[in-house]
Each structure stands twice: as C-alpha cells, then as structure tokens.
Amino acid sequence: MLWNTILLALRELKRNVMRSILTILGIVIGVGAVITMVTIGGGATAQVKEQIASMGSNMLMVTPGKRIGPIQSSTNIVLFKVNDGEAILRDVSAIAAVAPVSSKSIQAVFGNQNWSTEVTGSDNHYFRVTNRLIRSGRQFSDSELRSGAAVCIVGETVRKKLFGGQESLGGNIRLEKLSCQVIGILEAKGQNTMGMDQDDIVVIPLRTYQRRISGNQDVAMFQVSVQQGASTDKAQRDIRLLMRERRHLSPSDDDNFNVMDMKEIVRILTGTTQLLTGLLSAVAAVSLLVGGIGIMNIMLVSVTERTREIGIRLAIGALESEVLMQFLVEAVVLSSFGGLIGIVLALTASVWLASMLRVPFVFNTGIVVIAFLFSTMVGVIFGYFPALKAARLDTIEALRHE
Amino acid sequence: MIASNQMDNQPLIELQGVTKVYGTGHAAMHALRGIDLHIEEGDFVAVMGPSGSGKSTCMNILGCLDTQTAGTYKFKGIEVGKLTRNQRTRLRRFYLGFVFQGYNLLNRTSALENVELPLIYRGVPSGVRRVRAVQSLDMVGLKGWESHTPGELSGGQQQRVAIARAIVTEPAVLFADEPTGNLDTARSREIMDLLTGLNRDRGITIVMVTHERDMAAYAKRIVRFLDGLVESDEQNGRAT
Secondary structure, three states, X not given: OHHHHHHHHHHHHHHOHXXXXXXXXXXXXXXXXXXXXXXXXXXXXXXXXXXXXXXHOOEEEEEEOOOOOOOOOOOOOOOEOHHHHHHHHHHOOOEEEEEEEEEEEEEEEEOOEEEEEEEXXXXXXXXXXXXXXEEEEOOOOHHHHHHOOOEEEEOHHHHHHHHOOOOOOOOEEEEOOEEEEEEEEEOOOOEOOOOOXXXXXXXXXXXXXXXXXXXXXXXXXXXXXXXXXXXXXXXXHHHHHHHHHHOOOOOOOOOOEEEEEHHHHHHHHHHHHHHHHHHHHHHHHHHHHHHHHHHHHHHHHXXXXXXXXXXXXXXXXXXXXXXXXXXXXXXXXXHHHHHHHHHHHHHHHHHHHHHHHOOOOOOOHHHHHHHHXXXXXXXXXXXXXXXXXXXXXXXXXXXXXX | OHHHHHHHHOOOEEEEEEEEXXXXXXXXXXXXXXXXXXXXXXXXXXXXXXXXXXXXXXXXXXXXXXXXXXXXXEEOOEEXXXXXXXXXXXXXXXXXXXXXXXXXXXXXOOHHHHHHHHHHHXXXXXXXXXXXXXXXXXXOOOOOOOOOOHHHOOHHHHHHHHHHHHHOOOOXXXXXXXXXXXXXXXXXXXXXXXXXXXXXXXXXXXXXXXXXXXXXXXXXXXXXXXXXXXXXXXXXXXXX
16 A cells, blocks of 8 residues: 555656756755765864874873963973983883974984974974884984984975975985984874975984083973873873872962873864864755755646645545555655755765865764755655645545536 | 345445534525435435535435435445444445546646546555556547546546546445536436446446436436435336
C-alpha cells in the first residue's frame, strides 16, 4: 500500500515537473548550504588539528610572566635559567624532552644576500620537541653546545633566500656580530595555523645565543615534550608545582609563569572554526525552513486544485487516513527529493570549494544523513496541514467542486 | 450470528421518517420532511422529482455520503446514522458503487487505472486488480480503450468507464445520479440498456436519480419526490 502511495505521489509530481522543481528549490538550497558549510568547516578544523599535531600535540610551553592576557605586567618578570629546564626533566615524571628556547629577530647575511629571520638559541632537544628533522648535515655536537660554538642549522626558507642554488652546508652566515657555519638544514614544514612560515628559522646553540646575541644567562621559555601516552594534564600540574617551589612562591601568590598546553591552543583554534561553521550552518538551516513553507504553500494549492479528485476518492471508499497519507507522502517525496539533489550539489560544491580554499575535503556522513532526515522531516511537518485539509474535506462538497 | 441473521432477514435499504435540515433557526431549509422507503435486493428504482424536491439529498443519505437529521436508515439492518465517518466509508468501499452525473473520473489517468481505483482501496493485489478492471471495462463495451484517458474519450464512453468503476467491486447497490444527464438520446439508451442488463443478469440493485421520463421507464419501480416527501411509489408496468 505504501509503495503504491509513493508511486502515485511520483506520478502526481511528474505531472507538474516545473512546479515540483520550483517547490523543492528552497530545500535544495538549504540542504546544499548546510552540508557545504559543515564539510568545509570540518575540513578547516581537521587542517588546524593536523597542523598542531605536526607541531607536537603532547607539547607544553613554560613561559615566564603571569598568564597571557591584557593584565600581564612586564615589570617583575622573573626569567628562567638553564637549570630550571634541567629540574623539569629530572623532577617531573613522564617527560620525554625539555628544550630551552630563546629567540630574536635578526638580519642574516650571506655574501650580498640578506634576510630577516628568527634566530633561536636551543639544543638538540629542540628538534625532537618541535617534531623537526634535519634533512641534510647534522645536529649540534656536545662540545659545540658546551663551548658555544659558532655553528647553525637553518630552515628551508632561510637557505633559499640566502644561498639560492648554491651549496649551503659549510657556508658562513653572519648574524649581527656573530659569523657562524651552516652545519645542517631542516626538513621543510610549511606554514603553521597562524600562517607563519615555520621554515623561516635559524637555530644556534643556546650557549652561543646567550654569549653572542642576548648577552645574559636567561632562557626565554621551555618547550617540554611529554612521553607518548602519558597525561599532559598531570605533567602540566607537576611542572607548575615544581616551578612554584623553585620560585619560592607562597600559597597566596599567583603564578609568575605560565604552563600552556598545546591541547588548549587546539581547543581555542578549532573552537573558533567550529563556532563559525555552526553560525553559518544555522543561517543555511533557515532556508530549509523557508523551503518547508514553500512546500506547504504548493501542497495547499494542490489540495484546492484536486478537490474533486479527493471527493471521488473519498466517495469510492478512501478513508480519511488514506487521503492524508497520500498527500503527506507526496510532500515527503518532494522534500526528500529536494534533499537528495541538495546533497549531490553540496558534495560537488564542497570538493570544488575545498580545492579553492586549500582545505582538505572531509566527507561527513553524519551531516549528510542528518540533512537528508531533516529534509524528510520538513516534508512531514509542512505537508501535514495541507494533507489534513484534504482528508477533512466534505465528500459531497468536494464532488460538486468545479 | 445474530448479526448475520439480522442482515439476511432485513430489507436491503430501509428508511423510516428520515428528515434532513440544512442550517438552523429561520434560515433552516428542510430538504427532507420524513421519508419512508424500502428497497429490496435486486430492485431497480428510478427516483424522479423536480429540482429541490430532495431526491439528491436522499441519494446522498442512501449512499452513506451524508447523514440524516432525524429518522433511521438501515442498510442490511445496520443503522447507518450511528456509524462514524470512517465506518460509513468502509460501508461504501465494500457494498456501494457510484455513478455520478458529471462522470467524475480522475483526469489524466487511464480508463484502466480509473476502474482499478476502488479495488486499490479494497486492498486487492495488483495482478487481480488488473484482470478485474479489464473484465469490467469489457462488460461495458470498452475493450481496447483501457489506456485512454478521460480527455480522449467521448461523454458516453466516460460514463461507461464510470459504470465499469462502480461495478468492478461487485457492489450490493449501484447508485446512479442522473447517469444520462449529459448524453444525447442514443448514448442515453446505450447506458440504460447497460444498467438494465447489470440489474437483470448480475442481480445488482440499482437506485437511479433521473429527470427524464424515458429513462425512468427502464426501471422496475418509480419513486417520485416532491417538497421533501415521497409523492408516489409505484411499480413500473413497462419494466423489462
């Protein structure tokens, strides 16, 4: 019986192809827009997550000063020393590596080329903590680290800008007063989430940085890598307690340092993307509602046009519920058909948009199913009133209707 | 058991003091003022009367499309006035057939599909449905016209499709409301011959409303309405 009703509905809709298409346009656009928004938003979120994962998802950053924010005071910042990092590695469990990091923006010069870049003083742990590989050459030797030798490892962008096609390993570049030899080149990593070029970097031993560039014994921050599978939350808590103890803070004092979790950063960044996706989808969903009203409108017209037909059916022996079902099925067939077309359009548009915006295309089965079910539901909800009107028609009057 | 006995012994149709009032108070219009009518199985009744005499209202009540204001209507012993709308629909579905004045076929729908329609609501499987619809169309002389839509058929042919649709369910009673109203004399005679044949050969009880004396002459019995009352009720001497 239901199958018959569906066939009947399809035949009825085929009689007014143009009208049927115009009726479902609202649903098509609504479903299409929602799915496209969610798919593109999902792609962007996935991209952010992937990039942060490539930075090292189990990374903690320990920075001096009170928490990041507008009230941060720059006056009484107590900077770290190298032995703070050693203490973290020694006293906190489940720490894989600790890298001290100090950096400054400096003009690097080679021959007649110069390029403003970020010079970072650190040690070999830096590469491990930030998930970086040395493509060619080698990392720092222990003696170079201990003595503060004039050696450096450069990122791909710096190599390209300074050396171009020339051999860079063994070349000497000048950083302010320091002339150092290139001993290694980092594997390219591309832009990070904030659009910063991660390959625009020169790494030198921390000791060299302190002596020749900053001129003090301070360390700007520590990047800490937590062991795989261990809780970063626990490590974060432990580091905080350790630092409070080392800095002799009384229980009433606020922290004068900050232990930041990469997960927090992930949460903030993906949160923004997801909020935007949600908002845009909500706007798109409104057009689904408008589409539903369009369907109701046309169904009402259809009921009026077919009053006589309804009268005949009722007289011949159709129950109210059967007439109701017929019109309801018609509305649902219309709206779900609109939903299907919307899905096809949305997937096509998403693939195209994803390649335009350079975000990965992530097929989201959930939203496709939800959008389809929603479009069907729109048919049920907005088709019910016209169908009820049809079913409640007075048989005799409907038969007399011209 | 009691119910079935009751149904066997009762006349097919029994109206007692049936009235129908439209509107209320001063605007009230008394369409029927107390009708008593018995129709036995196998009868062929022509209902005549001027416009506004209440014959159409009476037909609608007999056809379970409408309900009376007062009085009782028993169909096979069942009090129709006490049934719900859905119960009356089921009564129509299983016992009654209708031929309307304006044919009332579904437009843009083939003759075959039009005839199949009442069988769909009876839940007859599609294979059986098709066979019975073809037989029914054959019976009204429309073999070979199954795939034509009403728009492609003449008035007489459309009325025959309507008759085929009414008899395909083998109803206990066939109600025909001015079945020849829109047809010329020759077509009208064809339709009347068809109805007479159905009554005689298949034993279908027929109640037919008509304006025309010539058409009423085909019936076994003629009931005349006037001002909401039965004016006369007599056997037709010319009954065939």
